[in-house]
Amino acid sequence: MKEKIKIQNLTASYNGKSILRNINLSVIQNEILAVIGPANSGKTSLLRCINRMCDFIPEMDVEGDILLDGVSTFAKRDSTVIRRRIGMVSPLPVGLPMSIRDNVTFAPKVAGCKDPVILEEIMEDCLKKSALWDEVKDRLDMIATKLSGGQQQRLTIARALSHFPEVLCLDEFSIAIDPVTTMRIEEILKELKKEMTIILVTNLNFQARRLSDRTAMIFEGDLLEVGATKDVFSGNTQQQKTKDYIEGLFG
Amino acid sequence: MSSFKSTELLKSKVSKQKWVESILLVTTFALFIPVAAIFLILLIKGYPAINLNFIFAGPSNGMTEGGIFPAIVGTFWLIFLSLFFTCPLGILAALYLNEYARDNTFTRIINLAIINLAGVPSIVYSLFGLGAFVLFLKMGTSILSASLTLSVMNLPVIITSTRESLLAVPKSFREACWNVGASKWQTLWYVVLPNSLPGILTGVIFSVSRAAGETAAILFTGVAFYLPFLPESIFDQCMALSMHLYTISTQVVGVPESYTFGTALVLIGLVLIVNTLSIVVRSYYRSHRKW
Numbered sequence: 001m002k003e004k005i006k007i008q009n010l011t012a013s014y015n016g017k018s019i020l021r022n023i024n025l026s027v028i029q030n031e032i033l034a035v036i037g038p039a040n041s042g043k044t045s046l047l048r049c050i051n052r053m054c055d056f057i058p059e060m061d062v063e064g065d066i067l068l069d070g071v072s073t074f075a076k077r078d079s080t081v082i083r084r085r086i087g088m089v090s091p092l093p094v095g096l097p098m099s100i101r102d103n104v105t106f107a108p109k110v111a112g113c114k115d116p117v118i119l120e121e122i123m124e125d126c127l128k129k130s131a132l133w134d135e136v137k138d139r140l141d142m143i144a145t146k147l148s149g150g151q152q153q154r155l156t157i158a159r160a161l162s163h164f165p166e167v168l169c170l171d172e173f174s175i176a177i178d179p180v181t182t183m184r185i186e187e188i189l190k191e192l193k194k195e196m197t198i199i200l201v202t203n204l205n206f207q208a209r210r211l212s213d214r215t216a217m218i219f220e221g222d223l224l225e226v227g228a229t230k231d232v233f234s235g236n237t238q239q240q241k242t243k244d245y246i247e248g249l250f251g
Numbered sequence: 252m253s254s255f256k257s258t259e260l261l262k263s264k265v266s267k268q269k270w271v272e273s274i275l276l277v278t279t280f281a282l283f284i285p286v287a288a289i290f291l292i293l294l295i296k297g298y299p300a301i302n303l304n305f306i307f308a309g310p311s312n313g314m315t316e317g318g319i320f321p322a323i324v325g326t327f328w329l330i331f332l333s334l335f336f337t338c339p340l341g342i343l344a345a346l347y348l349n350e351y352a353r354d355n356t357f358t359r360i361i362n363l364a365i366i367n368l369a370g371v372p373s374i375v376y377s378l379f380g381l382g383a384f385v386l387f388l389k390m391g392t393s394i395l396s397a398s399l400t401l402s403v404m405n406l407p408v409i410i411t412s413t414r415e416s417l418l419a420v421p422k423s424f425r426e427a428c429w430n431v432g433a434s435k436w437q438t439l440w441y442v443v444l445p446n447s448l449p450g451i452l453t454g455v456i457f458s459v460s461r462a463a464g465e466t467a468a469i470l471f472t473g474v475a476f477y478l479p480f481l482p483e484s485i486f487d488q489c490m491a492l493s494m495h496l497y498t499i500s501t502q503v504v505g506v507p508e509s510y511t512f513g514t515a516l517v518l519i520g521l522v523l524i525v526n527t528l529s530i531v532v533r534s535y536y537r538s539h540r541k542w
Contacts, residue, residue, distance in 0.1 A: 056429060058353055084432035094427040097446055106441070107431035163431055
């Protein structure tokens with residue numbers, strides 16, 4: 001049981017308003033950790049701290065530290081290195097205004113890979129992993145923004161895989177796509193788990209139950225509890241609030 | 252199944268709609284009239300003067316005969332040299348202000364300065380150019396001083412149009428790039444700049460017209476009423492179409508009317524030719540607009 005990510009005393013505020021308080025949380029290698037909790041609890045902010053996107057938000061103040069493989073990520077000056085090791089899928093699909101091929105090869109290119117053969121391999125591999133290959137293999141030079149919402153979301157996942165991340169963060173990836181596609185992506189995530197560590201932020205409690213090994217509950221900036229998913233969803237929660245949330249009494 | 256019947260309310264809405272539409276049409280047409288009139292008058296009155304001699308010869312006989320070649324050359328110098336200074340400076344400044352600068356007092360002061368710079372009358376720029384470039388930096392009255400004055404005048408135009416077009420690129424594109432480990436500069440270079448180019452070029456087009464048509468700003472800084480020779484370097488004085496037009500229409504007696512209108516026609520034609528280049532590039536990028 002290797003700790004891939006270790007969040008230590010993480011406290012964050014936005015414009016002086018506290019959004020995360022003293023979070024201590026470990027993510028174990030090759031697990032799927034679901035993060036659940038009502039809206040405005042700080043789930044997305046937590047992900048932004050993990051891949052240091054918080055650097056780009058001037059209003060956000062962050063304290064504490066996050067260790068990746070035991071090494072502090074906050075101490076690194078160049079945060080792009082961190083983001084190359086952590087893939088991120090945002091809630092709304094974003095196809096970059098370039099061809100499908102360029103979308104998937106963008107990350108390897110900016111990381112310095114120039115060999116067209118390797119780039120082509122990466123692209124095919126990532127598009128297959130995200131279950132998009134069959135639909136787009138004949139029109140790889142088409143502008144990605146013309147794809148449908150669901151296709152763009154799978155493209156976003158392909159892009160997040162294209163820089164070979166060790167950790168994949170998914171922020172409510174399924175809110176813009178249909179149930180069938182969601183199920184397909186969930187199957188893919190189960191496969192990907194063998195290669196990487198996955199953090200799944202979700203509003204769908206069923207999704208957390210289906211996919212995750214452990215579940216963390218965040219409520220109004222506090223980490224209420226983290227435990228094995230089967231325990232959390234079978235009523236063995238440490239906190240009454242978690243139980244109420246899962247049973248749909250609030251949230 | 253009952254058929255749809257138009258009610259009294261609907262009828263009044265339709266007639267209101269027609270009213271609004273016709274008012275908008277009339278205003279648009281009113282806008283078109285002066286533009287069309289200018290072109291027509293210039294063409295009718297100026298066309299007889301246009302011939303090879305008019306374009307490729309210098310003025311002679313106290314500017315009442317000959318051509319306007321030195322003025323055309325001078326205007327070209329001013330346009331391109333001022334663009335050479337303004338474009339890099341303005342675009343880079345806009346990039347910094349939009350993408351890198353934090354929102355603090357310093358940035359706000361700069362923003363205020365840019366807005367104010369855009370409102371300064373051109374004759375004031377001319378005096379500034381005289382003081383700063385001609386006298387203080389000892390460049391003398393030269394193409395260089397005049398171009399620098401024009402570039403200072405055009406800076407707010409380029410900065411504002413560049414900033415607007417950078418803002419038009421959705422933030423989600425930037426975040427998507429950052430998320431896969433692209434640096435800020437890579438994001439700008441590969442995604443933001445290519446998509447804001449049409450807007451930036453609109454600012455460039457506007458600057459060209461301002462540089463070509465400006466008279467006051469170059470009055471004290473580098474443009475002569477009459478020069479018997481062509482400028483050989485940027486440290487020479489030059490003639491300019493706009494200034495020449497002012498001179499022959501107010502300062503010189505006995506200039507044929509067709510000469511004045513011909514000069515104006517050439518000035519407008521020249522601006523159109525220079526702008527065509529940027530318009531072609533812009534429409535290419537617009538037609539490939541990707542979202």
